[in-house]
Structure formats: structure tokens, C-alpha cells
Amino acid sequence: MNNTKQSLKIVLLGRKHWSAKALEYLIDRGHEVVAVVGRQVNDELDSSKGSLVETATQLGILTPTSEELYSWFDDSMNSPIAIDEVDLVISYLFWQKVKEPLLSAPRLGAINFHPAPLPEYQGLGGYNAAILNGCTEYGVTAHLMDEGIDSGDIIKLNRFNIDEDLETALSLELKSQIHMLDLFKETVELIEMNQHRENLIKNIKSNGIYIDREMFESMKITDENDSSEEISRRIRAFWYPPYEGAKVKVGEQYYTLTDQKILSDLSKLIHS
Structure with a gap:
């Protein structure tokens, strides 16, 4: 077991003010976020609470569009960031499918934070389906990304109780985001110690549903x-x-x- 904390170079993809909180946590932990991709401030419903792009700009971090970021990875010789030094790509509520070369270029790969338990609820609508199904428990998931959608091996799954008779999509999203930020912090600490692949759980997609x-x-x-x-x-x-x-x-x-x-x-x- 490696007990030496790694200092990481990270590309962060995200949306909502929760991804800004994730960025701040990475900086507080001493990591270098070399680029951030997010929605423009006016496109974020909760921008009054802070946005990823706004926070990154204040911190002096590059904020390319997704198209620009892919071009940097495709043409590393002309990239403003050192592609071969990127350790990790993180997707935190990102609205687009992450594709190559962002998946395999980083030294430690790419990780997604999914606001639903996997493999139960893949794709969209986890909050909604859980309420429709009368669930008394929900969860949030950190998993490795591959070329599928919500299909990589699971690093960590945190579950919590919900009220089947009172929960709304709005209330469940709020509860989930609080738990997911905690999951993010726990997962980052595992990555820092290079322990995030030690207890991977196979993500068997047939054990859940994919909601398009x-x-x-x-x-x-x-x-x-x-x-x-x-x-x-x-x-x-x-x-x-x-x-x-x-x-x-x-x-x-x-x-x-x-x-x-x-x-x-x-x-x-x-x-x-």
C-alpha cells in the first residue's frame, strides 16, 4: 500500500455550483487544476451560488470549451498545457459524454461522479426513477470512465436513506449533491494515496436500467x-x-x- 500523498495535475469538467466547490477542494488539497470546462455563467441555473467557470477564472485557471480541450489533447505539441503531465480527468455533473483521448491520455485515467447509484440508474433521471419506484434508499457513485456511458468499474458508492412519501426531484437532488461532494472528497483522498483501484466493484450494466x-x-x-x-x-x-x-x-x-x-x-x- 502506498502511503505517500500524490500532488496531481487535473482537468476538471463540470457544471452547477457543486463543481465549483469540487474545484476549491482540489486547490485546497494542493493539486494543480490545469484546465476547467464548464457552462458559461449565464447558462447555469444556480450561478448566484457560484459557477465553475467563474471560480476557475478567479483562480487564473484556463477555461477552454470542450472542443478546444479536445484539440489540445489531439495536438499536444501546440497545447497550452503539458498533456503528458496530466494525471487525471474528472467529470463532475458534466453534461457531455467524455471521449478519447481524454479517457486514456491521463496517467491515472478519467473518473466520473454520477448523481445516482450504479448500476441501478444509468444515464438520465436517477432522482425521478427512484421516486417513481418508491425507493427508501438512494446513492451517488464514483466510477472509472470508459467509452460507454456510466459503465466503468465503480470506485466507491455511498448510499443514504430517503423519504419515499415526501421526496421530490428537487429535494432529492439537494440531498444527493451534499452526499456527492462528500464522496468526491473521499475519492480524491483515495487517489492521492493511489488506492482508488484497490477495491473496484464490477459495474454490471444489466443489473440496472439506462434512461435516455x-x-x-x-x-x-x-x-x-x-x-x-x-x-x-x-x-x-x-x-x-x-x-x-x-x-x-x-x-x-x-x-x-x-x-x-x-x-x-x-x-x-x-x-x-
């Missing part, structure tokens, strides 16, 4: 045959303003549904 965009959208739809319990659960499963929630089709138009509990919660926010 088409399936995700179909999961929102309710109809006249659904029970009141099913409708209520679907409303909670997709309650995440300003995005379209659970919906019903009237004529040729879809309408988003809500319920009294959510309206009461909104009223407290509006009138407080």
Missing part, C-alpha cells in the same frame, strides 16, 4: 388510468422548477401538474 432522453420524457406522462397515488408520486418525481414536470395531455397540448403540498410549500417561499 426519450425514456425520460415518457416517464413524465400521466393518463386517466393512473391511480391518485401514481399521479402524486409522478408529480413529486418531476418537480424541479423551472423545468417541465409531470404532465397530462389535453387535446394537442401538455400541461404540467402540481398538488396541494407543493403549492403550500411554494406559498411559504413566496409570502415569507
Whole structure:
């Protein structure tokens, strides 16, 4: 076992203010983040809490587009960063599939932080599916990346309890992000000690479901045959303003549904 802490050179890909917190943690641990890819500040829903690109800019870190970053890895001789010195690529809520050469060029490979338990919920909609399925437990996952989606070996999976009768997509996302930042810190410490490959768990994709965009959208739809319990659960499963929630089709138009509990919660926010 190697007990010597490594100082790493890292490329960080991410979104939401949580990825900015991840960046700050890496810097606090003494690592060098050589490039960051994220959404522009105005494109981040939670930018008032801080954004990855804004934080990186303040720290003097390069913020290329994903296309520019790939060109740097493809043409290392003309790259503004030393590609052969990059130890790790990290994807933290990144919205694009990470491809070669970002997967194999880094010395320690590429790691993704997935806001759902693997292999149960791959792709989109983990929060939503867990609520629809009446789960009492959820989880977040750190895994090695390969050319598939959410298919690499699992480094660490942290599970936690959730309320099957009260959880909404919004509340579950918040809980998950708190747990995922903890998972990120734990995983970084494993990587620092070169222990992140010691207890890998095989990620057997057939043991879960892969939710693509088409399936995700179909999961929102309710109809006249659904029970009141099913409708209520679907409303909670997709309650995440300003995005379209659970919906019903009237004529040729879809309408988003809500319920009294959510309206009461909104009223407290509006009138407080």
C-alpha cells in the first residue's frame, strides 16, 4: 500500500455550483487544476451560488470549451498545457459524454461522479426513477470512465436513506449533491494515496436500467388510468422548477401538474 500523498495535475469538467466547490477542494488539497470546462455563467441555473467557470477564472485557471480541450489533447505539441503531465480527468455533473483521448491520455485515467447509484440508474433521471419506484434508499457513485456511458468499474458508492412519501426531484437532488461532494472528497483522498483501484466493484450494466432522453420524457406522462397515488408520486418525481414536470395531455397540448403540498410549500417561499 502506498502511503505517500500524490500532488496531481487535473482537468476538471463540470457544471452547477457543486463543481465549483469540487474545484476549491482540489486547490485546497494542493493539486494543480490545469484546465476547467464548464457552462458559461449565464447558462447555469444556480450561478448566484457560484459557477465553475467563474471560480476557475478567479483562480487564473484556463477555461477552454470542450472542443478546444479536445484539440489540445489531439495536438499536444501546440497545447497550452503539458498533456503528458496530466494525471487525471474528472467529470463532475458534466453534461457531455467524455471521449478519447481524454479517457486514456491521463496517467491515472478519467473518473466520473454520477448523481445516482450504479448500476441501478444509468444515464438520465436517477432522482425521478427512484421516486417513481418508491425507493427508501438512494446513492451517488464514483466510477472509472470508459467509452460507454456510466459503465466503468465503480470506485466507491455511498448510499443514504430517503423519504419515499415526501421526496421530490428537487429535494432529492439537494440531498444527493451534499452526499456527492462528500464522496468526491473521499475519492480524491483515495487517489492521492493511489488506492482508488484497490477495491473496484464490477459495474454490471444489466443489473440496472439506462434512461435516455426519450425514456425520460415518457416517464413524465400521466393518463386517466393512473391511480391518485401514481399521479402524486409522478408529480413529486418531476418537480424541479423551472423545468417541465409531470404532465397530462389535453387535446394537442401538455400541461404540467402540481398538488396541494407543493403549492403550500411554494406559498411559504413566496409570502415569507
